[in-house]
Structures are given as structure tokens and as C-alpha cells.
Amino acid sequence: MKKQGWRNGKKYALPGLFLFGFWLTTTAQPLTRDQLTGQWIGVHAELNNASLCPLSTYLDLRSDGSFYLGMVDGKAPPKVMTWAMKAGQLRLDVLTYALDLISLTNDVLRIGQDSPMLFRRFQEIAVDSTAAFQTLNGRVWETDSLRLSLFANGKLLWENCQTYEQTVHCWQLARYGTAVFLVTRGNAHTCEGDYKPLWQLTQSGKQQFRAIGWNGQAVATETFRLVRPLKLSEMPPANEFQRCANCFDGSRYSVAEPFLRRYQPMLYDIRKAFEQYYKPVVASGQSGLVQIQFAVDCDGRMGRFLVKGFDNDYQAKSFDPQLVAQLLTICRQKLPAGWRRDPLTDQQQSDIDVLLNVRLSNGTITDVFL
Amino acid sequence: MKRFLLISLIWPGYLLAQDNARQIEMTQLLLIKNHQVLSGNKQPDGLAEHSETVLRKAERYRYQGDFDKAVPLYQQAAQLNPKRQGYIGYVHLAFLHDYSRAMQYLNAYDALTPTFDDIEGNNPVSYYRGVIYLKTNEFALAIEQLNKSIGDIERKHGSEWVNYRYYVSRARAFLATSQPQKALDDLDKAVANYKKSALAYYHRGLALVQLGRTAEAKSAFQDAQFFFGAKRVEALQAGQAVIPEDQLFPLYESEIEAAIDQLKLKP
Structure with a gap:
């Protein structure tokens, strides 16, 4: 009986081994210390709003347990700390990361979930x-x-x-x-x-x-x-719109209330501008919401205009081009200046993203809000 | 958790002010931020928790102006947890300026306990209804709802316990329906409850204009201007942002100036 059982077992042994091998090759293997040891060049961090913030730093995880965090161009002295891997965790200085927070694919190291950071393995290629x-x-x-x-x-x-x-x-x-x-x-x-x-x-x-x-x-x-x-x-003229920060898009998406709520004190004058300059495009079907997004750079210049339209049920919708052109002209030419000064804190701002909503009923403005 | 909150608060500032040396600090901050596991990725324990996850997602889309994605998510969150309909109604009122949807959500929220004027945030639903009717120029209905919010508290605790903004809102409705004396009565109570209210003084000025008491109106507008400026200075000195007195009906400095200019034109 025992032999019979063994034979039956043998019948399943080969497929079992195959499945085990398949599992081994498809299941992500835990990272080892050897895999992480080395120099990693910063690529970028992915911010909450899906924008990418370039990293100019490097991580140097040395085999002696020391960890250097420095700048690739040497503009600031590196910080020296320690690192270790044990009990399924990576420790960088005092921070510990469960290994499911870290992955390595094709020599690109990804750290974290909140704002994942990408580093690539450094290849020392000598160049004159x-x-x-x-x-x-x-x-x-x-x-x-x-x-x-x-x-x-x-x-x-x-x-x-x-x-x-x-x-x-x-x-x-x-x-x-x-x-x-x-x-x-x-x-x-x-x-x-x-x-x-x-x-x-x-x-x-x-x-x-x-x-x-x-x-x-x-x-x-x-x-x-x-x-x-x-x-x-x-050289292009210096009066063109350009964000002053290359890694900027985080401001409007900061914690709690949207950044632009701070600009409410300007809303009275913004509404006055639309009241004064907008000529209603009387036509049925021109109801819903036109959203105008633009940025103001740190010199107060406007740029990056983007228009979205929604119907009253918030489905994407195209509005009459003349109507949209009118709204854009008002935004470009008639809105009050002074976006750079935060009306609530009285501080000078860096670049600002503006999101202006214009609600319309049959081509007539019924509301303007930030 | 405290550290995470601190990082969240200072994070945008770091993005705005990067000099060369800050790159290392920024990388360190990112490393700190990234050693947190996102709570949103955890499996939700129940419908209420799932509703909060959906709500957070909706808020993020709203901040980005993706209303087409945000609004259905608010709807989903409300279905998952009907007790959140009050907040979702407030969002539609205060941030989307969508008064019909705001009313639907607030009514549905209030209907959860039929005999009670439910509270959302610090205010009863009747107050929000009053505000919505003010926004849609249905002043008689606004007065009816605000009578309820005010009356309940006056009866139970006395007028000094009523939020002064309720009186200002009802005064707005009285002014819109040419009942300046009733507006003035409400604004007197508002000022009694908050003596530094620019909002109340401004509306007092409007009521006095309607009553033809121009000199007193001028004085009320000047008081409004004074308290408006004083509040800003006070906040700036304390290093705080200036929050409008009434988020649903913000008062603007230019609005007060325009009212004063208007008076100058009168004989």
C-alpha cells in the first residue's frame, strides 16, 4: 500500500516540481543586501499629483554599512549615515522600510509609496x-x-x-x-x-x-x-513666461484646502472684470462650467492656459469657441494684477497655479469662483 | 504621525524654495515621507472606512479641478456612508457652487433623523438651506430656514447664543426684500454677539443706507473697514493666514470701499 501511495505521489511529483519552479521564477524575490550595495543616481520622485520632481542626489550604500547621501554635482557636502538590512527590513539611518516598500527592476530602485523615489544603479563610465x-x-x-x-x-x-x-x-x-x-x-x-x-x-x-x-x-x-x-x-528673450521652479506642481495640491482658496480676497475684483468685459453669447446649449487653468510665474507673467468644459452633470463638454476666446482674453488682459502677493499672508509667492471656474446659463455668466 | 503631519505641512514650501544645498534635505524629507505606508492602500474594514477612502480621492480630484471625476466619487461616498451626505452637501455648496446638488445632499442628510435639524460641521442644516436660498435669490424661503436656525437657539438659550453669522445672513435676505428695519434689528444682535465683525458692520451700513440714515451708514462702513484691516494686521502679526469671517459669504475690502465711494456720490 505504501508503495502504491508513493507511486501515486510520484505521479504528481514532476508537475509539482514544475509548479514550484514556476512559483520561484514568478514570485518577487526579496531584495538582498548585495543587490542594494552600490551607488544609486537620483531620477525623480513622483508627487501625489503625478508630477515628477527630478532628483539631483545620489545614494551610496557601501558594503561597510556606511551610507552617503550627496549631490551628483557636489554642490553641497554629502551626509554620512549608516544603513543595514535585517529581518526583512531596510534601514537607512533611523528610517526603516518594510521590503514591500522597495523594489528593484532593471537596475532601477523604487523606494516608497507616498511619493515614490526612483534611483538608477550608477555605471561608472569614464568620459573626458x-x-x-x-x-x-x-x-x-x-x-x-x-x-x-x-x-x-x-x-x-x-x-x-x-x-x-x-x-x-x-x-x-x-x-x-x-x-x-x-x-x-x-x-x-x-x-x-x-x-x-x-x-x-x-x-x-x-x-x-x-x-x-x-x-x-x-x-x-x-x-x-x-x-x-x-x-x-x-537666446530667447527673458520676458517669456517660465515657471521659476522646475519641481513645482505641489502647491495647489497641498494638504487641507486648495491653495487657491487663499486667493478669495481677489475674487471681488475678478468678478467685476468678468461683469465689465464679458458680452453674453446668447445661445442655447451654452450652459455648464468653463474651467480656465493658468499659471503665473514668479515674475507675474501668465502662461500655460488650459480650458476644460463641463455640462451641468459634469460631463466633458465643448463650449462655443467665441465664448471661450472671450473668457480667455479677459483672463489674459483684464484680471487684477498682484497674483504673486499672497493676499492672506502678504508674502511674495513663487509660481502660482490658478484654477478659475465660470458657471454659465445659456451663454450668460451666473457665477465665477476659485 | 505628528512628524508626518509636519512634513505634509512644510512639503510644498520645500518644493517652492529649492536652493542647491536644500536638494539633500529634500531627498531626506522624501525618504522620511516614503517610509510611511499609505493608509489608502490598506484594505478597508467596512463601508464607512471605504467611504472615507473614496471621499479622499474625490477631494483630490476636486483640488485638481477634475470635477468630472470628483462628483461621481462624492456620489459613491454618499451611497457608501449616508452620514457623510451632510459634508458632501457642504462641499457642493462651498466649493463647487452647485446649489441644487448641495440641497439634495443636505436634505437627504437631514432626513436621516426626521424630527431633528441635523448639524453639519458647526451649523444646522436649516442654516445651509438658508444660505442656498440666498444664493439662488429665493429670499422668502431663506428667511423661513434662517428663522428656524435662529429661532431654535433663541428659544432654548437666548439670542446671545446665536452665531452672529446667522443674523447677518437673515439680514441679507431682509435687505434683498426691502425690509431694512428687520435687517437692522438682526445686525444689532449680530454686533452684540461679535463686536469686531466687519461683516456685520458692512451690512449694518447697507441697512442704514436703505433707511436713508446716510451719516450713520458712513460710520458703519468705516467701522467695517477698520475691523477688516485690524483683523488682517492681527493675523499677519501672529504669522497666521487671514480667514474670511464667513466662508460662504466672504466680504471683500474692495466691496467696503465701493460702498463708501457710493455714499460719497450721495448729496
Whole structure:
């Protein structure tokens, strides 16, 4: 009987082993200390509102248990702490992370759930920084998604090829060990802080250079093709709208009440502007809500206008183009100035996101609110 | 938890003011923030808790202006936990300015205990109904509802226990229906309950204008202007934000100035 039972067991042994093997290969394996040991270059943090905030820092988790948190361009001295892995937990200084808060995929380390941070494993690829500078400086380079104009005065024009958005920053090549990074930071007014994604150069030639970084979709090695040489006179005028912070979008989505509730004191004058300048577009079907979003940069310039329409049941809806154009013109030209000064705290603000709602009934404004 | 709250409060500031050295501090803050497990990811224990998760999601969409996503979620949260209909009604009233939906939610909330004027936040539902009727220019109905909110408290505890904003709101309805003396009576009670109310003085000014007592009206508007400014200075000195006296009917400095200018034109 026993043998019979064993034989029956044997019948299921092979499929069982196969299933066990399958389970082993498909179930996420816990991270080991060896896997985490090494240098990790910051990619970005994903904020609550799904915007990405570039990280210009690195984590260096050393095998002797020391942990360095520093800046890739060396602009501030690193902080030295300790790290350990035990009992299914990662400890960074005094913070402990359950291992389900950490994942490693294709050498990209993801930490946390609240505002997940991405770091990529550092690859030490030696590049001659002097030669790289001579190659890059004073030229326009582009990938399929990004165009960089590197001016000889240290300014950089960053253009998103999908959205055509252009912003001005400062650039430099920074050495990190024997590796070289293209570091972009600051805005039209200052070269301090507010970093854009880092690009680590892996190869530079006269017609193209290659670099590792975030391409908008993933961490990848991208080829930047030479477009043309660049003259200083091609610098865009400084009076264009540009956010002063590259990692900004958090303000409106801060805790508790929306940021813009603070701007209620301006609402009286905003409503007056609409009362004075809006000419009703009398037409049936022009009822619901037109929402106008725009940003005011730290110099008080407006930009990034976006219009959404909802019907009275909050379904997406298109309004008469003339009506929308009128509302946009009022926003651009007739609204009271002074958005930069927080009316409640009397403090100067950095960039501000504005969200203005206009409720309409048959083309007539019935309410304006923030 | 306290540390998390602190980080949440200072977080936007860090995003706005990054200098080079702050990058390390910002990364540290993110590491602290990320060692928390999101409560929203936990499996909800019951419908009420699930309702809170849905409500948080709705609030986030509202903050972003995605009303098409927020409104159905508010509806879902209300179905999951009918006791939240009061708050959801308030949100539709105060933030979406959608008075018909606000009324529906508040009525449904109040109907949960038919013989009682339910309380949402610090106010009875009848007060919110009164506000909605004021917003939709249905002044007789507004007076009826505000009579209820005010009358209940006056009968039980006396007029000095009535929130002065209720009197100001009813005075608005009296002013809109050309009953300035009744408005003035209410505003006198409002001022008695809160002597530094710019809101009450402003409306007192409006009532006095309707009664043709221009000099007294001017004085009331000036009092309103004084208390408005004093409150702002007081808050700024204390490092606090200035909150409008009445979130549902905020008073604007320009509004007081316009009223004073209007008086100057009178002989």
C-alpha cells in the first residue's frame, strides 16, 4: 500500500516540481543586501499629483554599512549615515522600510509609496570632461523627445519636442568619479537649485553624444544628435513666461484646502472684470462650467492656459469657441494684477497655479469662483 | 504621525524654495515621507472606512479641478456612508457652487433623523438651506430656514447664543426684500454677539443706507473697514493666514470701499 501511495505521489511529483519552479521564477524575490550595495543616481520622485520632481542626489550604500547621501554635482557636502538590512527590513539611518516598500527592476530602485523615489544603479563610465565640454558647448542637440541648446554663456534652452514648451536654465558638466554628468538647474533668473533631470554622458563625438537619463518614459540611454551650432544672439528673450521652479506642481495640491482658496480676497475684483468685459453669447446649449487653468510665474507673467468644459452633470463638454476666446482674453488682459502677493499672508509667492471656474446659463455668466 | 503631519505641512514650501544645498534635505524629507505606508492602500474594514477612502480621492480630484471625476466619487461616498451626505452637501455648496446638488445632499442628510435639524460641521442644516436660498435669490424661503436656525437657539438659550453669522445672513435676505428695519434689528444682535465683525458692520451700513440714515451708514462702513484691516494686521502679526469671517459669504475690502465711494456720490 505504501508503495502504491508513493507511486501515486510520484505521479504528481514532476508537475509539482514544475509548479514550484514556476512559483520561484514568478514570485518577487526579496531584495538582498548585495543587490542594494552600490551607488544609486537620483531620477525623480513622483508627487501625489503625478508630477515628477527630478532628483539631483545620489545614494551610496557601501558594503561597510556606511551610507552617503550627496549631490551628483557636489554642490553641497554629502551626509554620512549608516544603513543595514535585517529581518526583512531596510534601514537607512533611523528610517526603516518594510521590503514591500522597495523594489528593484532593471537596475532601477523604487523606494516608497507616498511619493515614490526612483534611483538608477550608477555605471561608472569614464568620459573626458574637457573634450565633452568642447563638443557640447555652443551647439543644439536633440533626441526624439528633447532638444537642448547649450549656449556658451552657460545658459541652456530646454525644449520638450512633444509639448513644444521651452524653458531657460543653466548648464554645466559635473564630474562624478570618472563619470561626467550634464547638470541642468535654475531658471531664467538664477542658476541656483531647481534641477532638471540629470544626464550621464557615456560617449561623446562630433555628430552625436550618448547619455543615460530619464527620457520622459523610462531610464534609458539616449542618442543626442547634433542639430547645428548656436550663437549667443539666439537666446530667447527673458520676458517669456517660465515657471521659476522646475519641481513645482505641489502647491495647489497641498494638504487641507486648495491653495487657491487663499486667493478669495481677489475674487471681488475678478468678478467685476468678468461683469465689465464679458458680452453674453446668447445661445442655447451654452450652459455648464468653463474651467480656465493658468499659471503665473514668479515674475507675474501668465502662461500655460488650459480650458476644460463641463455640462451641468459634469460631463466633458465643448463650449462655443467665441465664448471661450472671450473668457480667455479677459483672463489674459483684464484680471487684477498682484497674483504673486499672497493676499492672506502678504508674502511674495513663487509660481502660482490658478484654477478659475465660470458657471454659465445659456451663454450668460451666473457665477465665477476659485 | 505628528512628524508626518509636519512634513505634509512644510512639503510644498520645500518644493517652492529649492536652493542647491536644500536638494539633500529634500531627498531626506522624501525618504522620511516614503517610509510611511499609505493608509489608502490598506484594505478597508467596512463601508464607512471605504467611504472615507473614496471621499479622499474625490477631494483630490476636486483640488485638481477634475470635477468630472470628483462628483461621481462624492456620489459613491454618499451611497457608501449616508452620514457623510451632510459634508458632501457642504462641499457642493462651498466649493463647487452647485446649489441644487448641495440641497439634495443636505436634505437627504437631514432626513436621516426626521424630527431633528441635523448639524453639519458647526451649523444646522436649516442654516445651509438658508444660505442656498440666498444664493439662488429665493429670499422668502431663506428667511423661513434662517428663522428656524435662529429661532431654535433663541428659544432654548437666548439670542446671545446665536452665531452672529446667522443674523447677518437673515439680514441679507431682509435687505434683498426691502425690509431694512428687520435687517437692522438682526445686525444689532449680530454686533452684540461679535463686536469686531466687519461683516456685520458692512451690512449694518447697507441697512442704514436703505433707511436713508446716510451719516450713520458712513460710520458703519468705516467701522467695517477698520475691523477688516485690524483683523488682517492681527493675523499677519501672529504669522497666521487671514480667514474670511464667513466662508460662504466672504466680504471683500474692495466691496467696503465701493460702498463708501457710493455714499460719497450721495448729496
